[in-house]
Amino acid sequence: MSKPVKVIAVTSGKGGVGKTNVSVNLACQLARKGQRVLLMDADLGLANVDIMLGLRPKWNLAHVLDGQCGIDDILIKGPNGIDIIPAASGIKKMADLGADQNVAIVNAMSALSADYDTMIVDTAAGIADSVVTFSAASHYVLVVVTDDLTSMADAYALIKVMHRDAGIRHFKILRNMVETREQAVDGFKRLQEVAQRFLDVNLEYTGFIPRDPLLIKADHAQKAVSELYPGANASLAFRTLAETVEKWPLPVGAKGGVEFFVDRVVSANSAMGAAV
Template sequence: MTDQAEKLRNLVQSMKGKSKEKTKDKLTKGSVIKKENSAYVYAITSGKGGVGKSNLTANLALGLQREGKEVMVIDADLGMANLDVILGVSPSYNLSHVIRGEKKLEEIIVDGPDGLALIPGGSGLEELANLSSYQINNLIDCWNKIDKEFDIILIDTGAGLTNNVINFVLAADEAIVISTPEPTSITDAYGVIKVIAKHDQEAIIKLVVNQVENSNEGNKVADRLVKTARDFLKLEVSLLGVLPTDKAVTKAVKKRRPFFLEFPKAQVVKSTNQIVAKLLDKEAKEKEPKGIKGFFNKLLNF
């Protein structure tokens, strides 16, 4: 599989002082470039930590990649960024270095397993509010080039109801909210959905129930959340899937490997693939994607 991060580095480099035609020639050798549509942006979030949000993000990305999608992951968990640990990579730089002008965007992209591309966020996303208009335009221009390269961008937000988390969710094309069967997790997940509904009644929200003993338990939790959102918020939330409690997840984390690759026959992988299939069946059909440029434009407007 062609290394996406290397392709993106070539893309950004080729934009400097070269014609668009030369850029096209360079990129289309041995790679598939998406030129017509913008990337579809999912924000993956939760009401509380410890529900498996980052694990789902990493492994979902690998599942989508296996289905032929070009996928990038952005670690926007400003407090407990750990996608690098789950993916088994060691970033030297993150988005804050780009924002401060110390590094170029292509220099901070990390090569993940299976050619997955990772943008380590760090504290850089918090610094967006302090940029000049010139810096913002340059940054958005760099991100806009990613739209031509990737089909799907997954943003791993922090947990909870901070302004940063809510802004990331509202700026994305769709939100994926993670909960577990624990009562506190269900309450916190509903809290996230409630805040989203308050700001955007048209928001598309998908639900994943993680760490369930069986599918019946997961469906009961989902039914409760979906019904409550419909009755009290007048908002339709749909179930994306349920993931079982599986020792393969803990073992994979200890090995700094995604469970999708380390234990490909595990039940949690089968359930993740079901979510992948559901996403691909619905992908980009419910609304026109804003793309990463639209995401950042909306984020900065907040």
């Protein structure tokens, strides 16, 4: 049996908060530390990992779902040697997949030939079924939140839905695009206070990524800031985040390889169906 892989869902209550940037740069920094990293673009109909990195994949998850190719055929290499599973962009049917089709995609992942240390799942933003399903199938859920009031409100709504529909109780909170650590912690405490008052969940502060003009320059160049400007404040913060993530333990009894993720997706869909 292949060794267990740590699966982390990176998600957010709304778009525009830097979620995909977090996914990409966390993957890069983990790879720089010697890990084998798989990054899945799980925004199935509005893919942006490949766009952010200036990549042009020939195949994507839509082709796997249509039976045109296998999962290994669509893998592309990203910065620092990370493997990327690209999704489709601008294909409505991919954005509207049902539970069975989500399971079919993830089942295809069990055919991956490589072993990985960490798998990062860059979900869509919001409360779509796929977001809840993929998050419930992961070891850890990392919620990206800015200081924008709608980001805070939508993060709370996302946590509420995940708890209600999938029974998720533990969330890691990453504060993004903030000026100082004090600002980051203050915003986290406000979200934590509301969640503890109304929900039976546990929120854990995971750190922050500072607002950094070099990150914006890297975006315009379609590069990861960790690759293009390794000494930038944002890059150093992503490195600290990677060091934190490395310390997160695998749950006892975790299965080997991505079979864990496949099994959990099936279980999550069954549980959500029973709750309806």
